[in-house]
Amino acid sequence: MTHTYQIAGMTCSGCQHKVQTLLSQVKDVRNVDISLAEGTADITMGRHVPTSALQDALKDFPKYQLSEAAHNHMASMEMDDIESRSWLATYKPILLIFGYILTIALIAGYTAHGFMTMTAMRIFMSGFFLVFSFFKLLNLQGFADSYSMYDIIAKRFRQWGYIYAFIELGLGLAFALDIQPFTVNLITFIVMSVSLIGVLQSVLNKRKIQCACLGAVFNLPMSTVTIVEDALMIVMSAVTLFSVF
Structure with missing residues (x-):
């Protein structure tokens, strides 16, 4: 399954790579596709990963704030x-x-x-x-x-x-x-x-x-x-x- 998340704080390709690397290390995450322009991440999971677990992966870098996309949450x-x-x-x-x-x-x-x-x-x-x-x-x-x-x-x-x-x-x-x-x-x-x-x-x-x-x-x-x-x-x-x- 793949879910879309909003990620605030990314300003360059270095940020994009850092966030992608950190999220990819979360257990059961299969793939992370980040759009720097849109500030979003499409995360493919082997099984459901709580949003809190993804947020914890970025906790050492407080400028990166991950949240569920509103339309994705409703859908x-x-x-x-x-x-x-x-x-x-x-x-x-x-x-x-x-x-x-x-x-x-x-x-x-x-x-x-x-x-x-x-x-x-x-x-x-x-x-x-x-x-x-x-x-x-x-x-x-x-x-x-x-x-x-x-x-x-x-x-x-x-x-x-x-x-x-x-x-x-x-x-x-x-x-x-x-x-x-x-x-x-x-x-x-x-x-x-x-x-x-x-x-x-x-x-x-x-x-x-x-x-x-x-x-x-x-x-x-x-x-x-x-x-x-x-x-x-x-x-x-x-x-x-x-x-x-």
Whole structure:
């Protein structure tokens, strides 16, 4: 699991190295990734390490003050609450959404000449992006905050979260209108592949954070379900790209 902490008092690369070394010596700490610019430390643990133990590691250097990041603390509490629910109760919103989108896509795929697989896929992808962008736009700032916790681009460029929501909206409209299928599917493949990297890192590191796929409306944990979402879009866009050639 990986948790994010605020660290005050770091002013140079020497400070960064000192803090990283001290925290790395704490029992059960696997990795320490410090951002000097943001004054944060992403600490990966083999098992949970109390904040007090991390603070004790810096006690000989009082100018370095470690504290839990506010959004990380709240997210951790929310994830603890989510973990007490059943799998079905946790993922009910996303299962219902997928069910509705799949039903519409299947209906659209049936014609007098038989079932049109590519049409069904296009409508499914349109529905996916339109619905998911809708939930992100309901609370754009909340989505950007959640997304910046794990996406490899949003971590360094927070505005990417705002841009990403509108990219999804644009892709949804483009798929619905069947505009420039090659270009649209290529963009989908690239954007979703990049997004998947951050998701995989979070799941493999067992980070207890909220998935931003449905914005800040539903408290869904980052899990293999999120991987399946992104992978499904990547596979569908790849299939369509090959069919265009």
